[in-house]
Amino acid sequence: MLKISKLHKSYPIGDSSLHVLKGIDLSVDSGEMVAIMGSSGSGKSTLLNIIGMLDELDKGEYVLDNVPIVDLNEKKAAIYRNKFLGFIFQSFNLINYKNAIENVALPLYYQGFKRKERLEKALFHLSKVGLSDWAKHLPNELSGGQKQRVAIARALAADPKLLLADEPTGALDTKTSHEIMEFLQQLNDEGKTILIVTHEEDIADMCKRIVRLKDGVIMEDKFVTQVRASQYV
Amino acid sequence: MFDIDLWREIFQSINKNRTRSILSGFTVAFAILLFVILFGIANGLKNTFAEGFVDDASNSIFVRTGFTTKAHKGLQAGRRIQLKNEDQDFILDEYGNKVQYITSRIYKSVSASYKNEQNNYQLRAVNPDHQFLEKTQVVSGRYVNQSDIINKTKVVVIGRLVDEDLFLKTTPIGKYINLNGIQYKVVGVFEDDGGDNEERMIYMPLTTAQQIYGNNDYVDQINLTYNPDLDFDEALDFSRSLTDKLKDRFSVAPMDQRAIRVRNLANESQQVGIIEVAISIFVIIIGLGTLIAGIVGISNIMIFIVKERTKEIGVRKALGASPKSIVSIIMFEAIIITTIAGYVGLILGVVILKLAKPILEENFLKNPSVDSSLVLTATFVLILAGAIAGYLPAKKASKIKPIVALRDD
Numbered sequence: 001m002l003k004i005s006k007l008h009k010s011y012p013i014g015d016s017s018l019h020v021l022k023g024i025d026l027s028v029d030s031g032e033m034v035a036i037m038g039s040s041g042s043g044k045s046t047l048l049n050i051i052g053m054l055d056e057l058d059k060g061e062y063v064l065d066n067v068p069i070v071d072l073n074e075k076k077a078a079i080y081r082n083k084f085l086g087f088i089f090q091s092f093n094l095i096n097y098k099n100a101i102e103n104v105a106l107p108l109y110y111q112g113f114k115r116k117e118r119l120e121k122a123l124f125h126l127s128k129v130g131l132s133d134w135a136k137h138l139p140n141e142l143s144g145g146q147k148q149r150v151a152i153a154r155a156l157a158a159d160p161k162l163l164l165a166d167e168p169t170g171a172l173d174t175k176t177s178h179e180i181m182e183f184l185q186q187l188n189d190e191g192k193t194i195l196i197v198t199h200e201e202d203i204a205d206m207c208k209r210i211v212r213l214k215d216g217v218i219m220e221d222k223f224v225t226q227v228r229a230s231q232y233v
Numbered sequence: 234m235f236d237i238d239l240w241r242e243i244f245q246s247i248n249k250n251r252t253r254s255i256l257s258g259f260t261v262a263f264a265i266l267l268f269v270i271l272f273g274i275a276n277g278l279k280n281t282f283a284e285g286f287v288d289d290a291s292n293s294i295f296v297r298t299g300f301t302t303k304a305h306k307g308l309q310a311g312r313r314i315q316l317k318n319e320d321q322d323f324i325l326d327e328y329g330n331k332v333q334y335i336t337s338r339i340y341k342s343v344s345a346s347y348k349n350e351q352n353n354y355q356l357r358a359v360n361p362d363h364q365f366l367e368k369t370q371v372v373s374g375r376y377v378n379q380s381d382i383i384n385k386t387k388v389v390v391i392g393r394l395v396d397e398d399l400f401l402k403t404t405p406i407g408k409y410i411n412l413n414g415i416q417y418k419v420v421g422v423f424e425d426d427g428g429d430n431e432e433r434m435i436y437m438p439l440t441t442a443q444q445i446y447g448n449n450d451y452v453d454q455i456n457l458t459y460n461p462d463l464d465f466d467e468a469l470d471f472s473r474s475l476t477d478k479l480k481d482r483f484s485v486a487p488m489d490q491r492a493i494r495v496r497n498l499a500n501e502s503q504q505v506g507i508i509e510v511a512i513s514i515f516v517i518i519i520g521l522g523t524l525i526a527g528i529v530g531i532s533n534i535m536i537f538i539v540k541e542r543t544k545e546i547g548v549r550k551a552l553g554a555s556p557k558s559i560v561s562i563i564m565f566e567a568i569i570i571t572t573i574a575g576y577v578g579l580i581l582g583v584v585i586l587k588l589a590k591p592i593l594e595e596n597f598l599k600n601p602s603v604d605s606s607l608v609l610t611a612t613f614v615l616i617l618a619g620a621i622a623g624y625l626p627a628k629k630a631s632k633i634k635p636i637v638a639l640r641d642d
């Protein structure tokens with residue numbers, strides 16, 4: 001699914017630069033569910049953003065779905081993001097003046113679907129996250145968990161090959177977090193490849209593989225027995 | 234361009250930022266409002282200037298005479314120069330191909346009566362060409378014709394207001410009107426754009442007047458129009474040459490300004506033209522100034538909106554929005570706000586002009602208004618203005634990096 005080798009990334013800070021990622025090698029196969037862990041500032045989000053083509057690497061190689069990701073211009077990045085990737089953010093990032101179904105339909109708009117088709121597909125994904133009754137509600141009328149479910153439905157709407165989640169449960173209480181994880185596990189069962197950045201050990205244990213970053217390198221990379229979230233909810 | 238979804242997106246976001254959109258549109262609306270009012274007033278000014286000329290054809294030349302002021306060829310100063318029928322023939326002989334219409338004129342004041350109604354009027358004895366020179370519009374009957382000139386018939390053509398004054402309950406055509414004790418048959422009624430005075434006028438065949446008032450072939454004035462094919466310089470050359478020839482014919486000193494006076498309207502209409510152009514330039518400068526202020530206003534507020542929507546734009550990009558789609562949303566938003574606001578200003582301006590028309594016309598502004606072609610121009614200008622206003626904000630928006638926009642802080 002994706003293969004990263006010798007990836008380096010630094011950020012300029014004033015005159016000097018901050019070397020955040022110092023040679024990352026990582027490959028993820030189709031159908032995996034990977035947790036990326038590490039202390040704050042260890043470069044988890046940076047790695048995920050590069051994988052998500054929201055940011056560019058300085059050095060190294062990155063191949064996504066057999067496509068080498070090089071010479072990214074804005075236009076090309078937009079197409080890849082739209083075709084390959086679904087994003088889930090800690091702070092949901094729903095568009096506040098669009099209701100749930102319009103938010104979910106937005107990636108489909110950028111894929112060029114007709115309105116009727118968009119709304120049909122969006123409703124289908126909303127019902128998958130159990131929110132079809134909330135289709136016409138604006139984000140500020142939804143709870144945190146509901147918002148994250150709308151965001152997941154949105155990430156799924158474009159049928160991406162790879163789902164990237166940066167602390168998807170970071171803003172949620174334990175119970176709601178487990179509901180979201182149960183949902184992500186279901187998606188993974190259905191075959192979606194999922195990368196989750198998290199701080200929380202119990203969330204990481206619900207994945208199938210844990211990658212630990214420290215000081216810009218991978219310190220540990222191990223497969224684990226998945227803890228099913230359904231047993232907590 | 235006609236992507237309905239794009240419009241939906243735009244209207245949703247305008248609607249969401251309604252207050253701000255209205256606010257940013259306000260400057261443009263005000264700019265256009267100001268422009269329309271100025272434009273209307275300028276039009277009124279122009280119409281006022283032009284009105285002085287609608288009375289006569291703009292290619293008119295008037296030949297008048299007076300007393301000589303300089304001695305010349307052994308002739309004393311103070312001699313009276315008298316135009317006669319033969320002078321009109323002389324001009325035609327000399328300049329036949331340059332003359333479009335020509336007529337002689339005799340002025341008289343007459344006391345006119347029909348039945349019990351009586352009033353005093355100006356009388357002009359003329360040749361048939363006079364109708365075209367004066368832009369006389371015959372509304373019933375006919376004008377003086379060539380057979381009247383040959384037969385010296387006692388007929389008159391009366392102005393609309395003469396008709397109103399004297400012929401209270403009947404149509405004047407075929408009736409006999411009494412001018413200073415002599416009966417004339419009314420053969421026509423006319424209107425004239427030159428105002429009430431022109432419509433309180435009576436026309437009579439030149440030869441008839443010459444026979445009745447003095448039994449001579451004197452005329453007071455010769456009016457002619459030059460061939461419209463002549464350009465401005467040729468027209469001035471023509472009247473200059475005409476002046477010289479006439480001075481020679483009457484043995485008037487070349488420097489004598491009083492004895493023979495040739496007035497060429499081309500001169501005056503050119504001056505009016507210059508004033509009109511000056512007014513237009515003034516209006517365009519003010520209009521452009523206010524419009525630019527409006528554009529800057531919208532642009533500023535749009536930049537602010539873009540800044541406020543940074544996160545949203547980042548989200549859209551993360552979801553796969555192309556830079557082009559972001560640019561078009563912002564551009565079209567600016568264009569729509571500008572155009573709608575512009576039309577509001579336009580309509581307000583037209584309404585205000587309509588309401589203020591009576592007051593303005595009292596102050597010598599004839600028909601201050603804007604025509605419909607302005608609406609078309611305005612649409613074009615507004616769309617362009619919107620595009621200019623949207624350019625910077627759109628560029629700013631397209632440069633937003635999703636990574637920066639999405640950072641949680």
Ligand SMILES: Nc1ncnc2c1ncn2[C@@H]1O[C@H](COP(=O)(O)OP(=O)(O)OP(=O)(O)O)[C@@H](O)[C@H]1O
Pocket residue numbers: 011012013018020038039040041042043044045046047
């Ligand atoms: N655009 C940027 N410019 C400069 N420095 C940056 C930028 N983005 C991240 N950094 C720095 O890079 C380092 C790694 O950041 P990153 O966001 O990847 O950490 P993280 O592991 O996700 O941390 P957290 O758990 O707090 O989210 C941090 O020290 C951060 O300050």
Ligand SMILES: [Mg+2]
Pocket residue numbers: 044045046
């Ligand atoms: Mg992070």
